[in-house]
Amino acid sequence: MKMQTLAIVAAGLMATTVQAEPIQIIEPAVITEPEKVELGKKLFFEPRLSKSGFLSCNSCHNLSLGGVDALPTSIGHNWQEGPINSPTVLNAKYMLAQFWDGRAADLKEQAAGPIENPKEMALPHDVALEVLRTIPAYQDEFAAVFGDQGITMDTVTDAIAAFEETLVTPNSRFDQYLAGDKNAITEVELEGYELFKANACSACHNGPAVGGTSFQKMGLVKEYITDNPELGRYNVTGKESDKNVFKVPTLRNIELTYPYFHDGSVWDLTEAVKVMQEVQLGLPLSDEEAEKIAIFLKTLTGDQPQITLPILPPSNPNTPRPAPFK
Numbered sequence: 001m002k003m004q005t006l007a008i009v010a011a012g013l014m015a016t017t018v019q020a021e022p023i024q025i026i027e028p029a030v031i032t033e034p035e036k037v038e039l040g041k042k043l044f045f046e047p048r049l050s051k052s053g054f055l056s057c058n059s060c061h062n063l064s065l066g067g068v069d070a071l072p073t074s075i076g077h078n079w080q081e082g083p084i085n086s087p088t089v090l091n092a093k094y095m096l097a098q099f100w101d102g103r104a105a106d107l108k109e110q111a112a113g114p115i116e117n118p119k120e121m122a123l124p125h126d127v128a129l130e131v132l133r134t135i136p137a138y139q140d141e142f143a144a145v146f147g148d149q150g151i152t153m154d155t156v157t158d159a160i161a162a163f164e165e166t167l168v169t170p171n172s173r174f175d176q177y178l179a180g181d182k183n184a185i186t187e188v189e190l191e192g193y194e195l196f197k198a199n200a201c202s203a204c205h206n207g208p209a210v211g212g213t214s215f216q217k218m219g220l221v222k223e224y225i226t227d228n229p230e231l232g233r234y235n236v237t238g239k240e241s242d243k244n245v246f247k248v249p250t251l252r253n254i255e256l257t258y259p260y261f262h263d264g265s266v267w268d269l270t271e272a273v274k275v276m277q278e279v280q281l282g283l284p285l286s287d288e289e290a291e292k293i294a295i296f297l298k299t300l301t302g303d304q305p306q307i308t309l310p311i312l313p314p315s316n317p318n319t320p321r322p323a324p325f326k
Contacts, residue, residue: 022197022206025175026091026302029166036145040163042310043156048131050121051077053322057114057160061089063307066256067167072264077122078325084230085264088257091250093165094209100246100262102215103236107161112153125153131320132156137313169253169302185299192296195289200281210251210300217245218262221282228263255298270294
């Protein structure tokens, strides 16, 4: 009872810091450097940036699946199972940092990690650069975009980040509602939104991405039981207080980005709402209320990026060969 009382007080304090309309409209992407974005798109889909020649950024951040891979944890080189659920790349530009533990400051820094991570794409950066440098079409394209800078990990990640920044999902029905169309959502969905605010969900899930603006402990008032060994921000800071602290995920397109949480343990959205209410706030929530919140969350699904698949340039005899999965 004491724990529940503390949770209610904490929820009330957090809720007072959130504006009446905590969710902000997402605007369509404005592309000012189309050549860089197009190059970044090719690199995002480029499997030769992996040791096996099989994996790409899109493998774990599948743009046909809401920017995720729909697995509890991702599959990397040699069928290795990754340590954590793959977060969506959609609307990632709005995050305060990248990765669940926030170890990358921005999309550019994030893009470098998976390429050489032995459990992901597993290709050392020097080999990845050699692959690109031996392909004349890439030489020409990098020269056109970056001039004398050439093909470096800095320019590679700059291009990938430029493409990823275009992966926003505007024009959700809830965006339309915020813009003034009160008929864009149903009465039940509006009830769900009011419950979303009344139950302090918006204390952490706010801003354009409806999340991604803070780090929070998973299991704030009740321990979250999981087999996943990841410890979140603790891996970055080494602070005991940062154990099990993770970046708050976006709720945009949440109906597409199952399974949920850093361990990918919950597949049903209504169940995810109930779990969060229990372990984060300890507040009572009926099945009907949880269902209404889940119904509201589905109004956050926006227009998905319409991607024309790039035609990647061919390798040549000097291009390093892949090492297929065992």
